[in-house]
Amino acid sequence: AQSVAQPEDQVNVAEGNPLTVKCTYSVSGNPYLFWYVQYPNRGLQFLLKYITGDNLVKGSYGFEAEFNKSQTSFHLKKPSALVSDSALYFCAVRDTYQYIFGTGTRLKVLA
Amino acid sequence: EAQVTQNPRYLITVTGKKLTVTCSQNMNHEYMSWYRQDPGLGLRQIYYSMNVEVTDKGDVPEGYKVSRKEKRNFPLILESPSPNQTSLYFCASSGLAADTQYFGPGTRLTVL
Numbered sequence: 001a002q003s004v005a006q007p008e009d010q011v012n013v014a015e016g017n018p019l020t021v022k023c024t025y026s027v028s029g030n031p032y033l034f035w036y037v038q039y040p041n042r043g044l045q046f047l048l049k050y051i052t053g054d055n056l057v058k059g060s061y062g063f064e065a066e067f068n069k070s071q072t073s074f075h076l077k078k079p080s081a082l083v084s085d086s087a088l089y090f091c092a093v094r095d096t097y098q099y100i101f102g103t104g105t106r107l108k109v110l111a
Numbered sequence: 112e113a114q115v116t117q118n119p120r121y122l123i124t125v126t127g128k129k130l131t132v133t134c135s136q137n138m139n140h141e142y143m144s145w146y147r148q149d150p151g152l153g154l155r156q157i158y159y160s161m162n163v164e165v166t167d168k169g170d171v172p173e174g175y176k177v178s179r180k181e182k183r184n185f186p187l188i189l190e191s192p193s194p195n196q197t198s199l200y201f202c203a204s205s206g207l208a209a210d211t212q213y214f215g216p217g218t219r220l221t222v223l
Binding site: 006034036042043044045046049090092097098099100101102103104 | 115142144146151152153154155156159161167169170201203211212213214215216217
């Protein structure tokens with residue numbers, strides 16, 4: 001069965017420091033992978049996706065993610081965190097037409 | 112403006128009283144989907160639709176119905192709501208390929 005794991009419920013990072021939000025997946029076949037962000041009392045917003053090609057994917061707001069097939073991971077990264085990056089982040093995988101989301105990781109960037 | 116709209120945004124109802132949450136998109140997207148968000152469980156897909164009159168079950172379809180009679184609309188129907196359906200519901204749409212999903216603002220449903 002397809003699955004997505006976000007092992008950390010919360011990640012704390014100081015403003016200006018690099019951040020990583022982890023995601024691992026389990027799918028049969030080639031994965032389509034996504035990251036979405038949810039700000040308080042808002043819907044989800046798309047950050048980036050991996051379909052094929054370059055393993056390093058660049059997305060919105062300075063975020064990037066690295067697809068690692070051997071480790072079945074798709075970690076979200078940003079070189080320098082901002083307080084405004086504080087939000088709930090979801091990793092997702094698409095299997096045919098069905099989407100599986102992770103449980104979410106709350107990122108807190110401390111000033 | 113490209114958007115997905117949901118109505119109502121907030122709803123408090125009682126067990127067994129049928130309700131419908133509407134979802135509409137103005138981007139001519141083929142794919143539409145409903146999710147529920149619960150603390151500690153993330154988003155779980157309820158139903159999805161690849162086009163008009165084509166729908167399929169997601170991970171948690173029990174207690175829900177959907178219909179896709181027009182491309183732009185994808186209502187979620189709870190024929191006999193129960194308290195365990197209290198949740199935050201999101202509608203989303205996208206192109207049919209592995210495309211970016213656009214999410215609505217959410218509907219917070221409380222079933223007493």
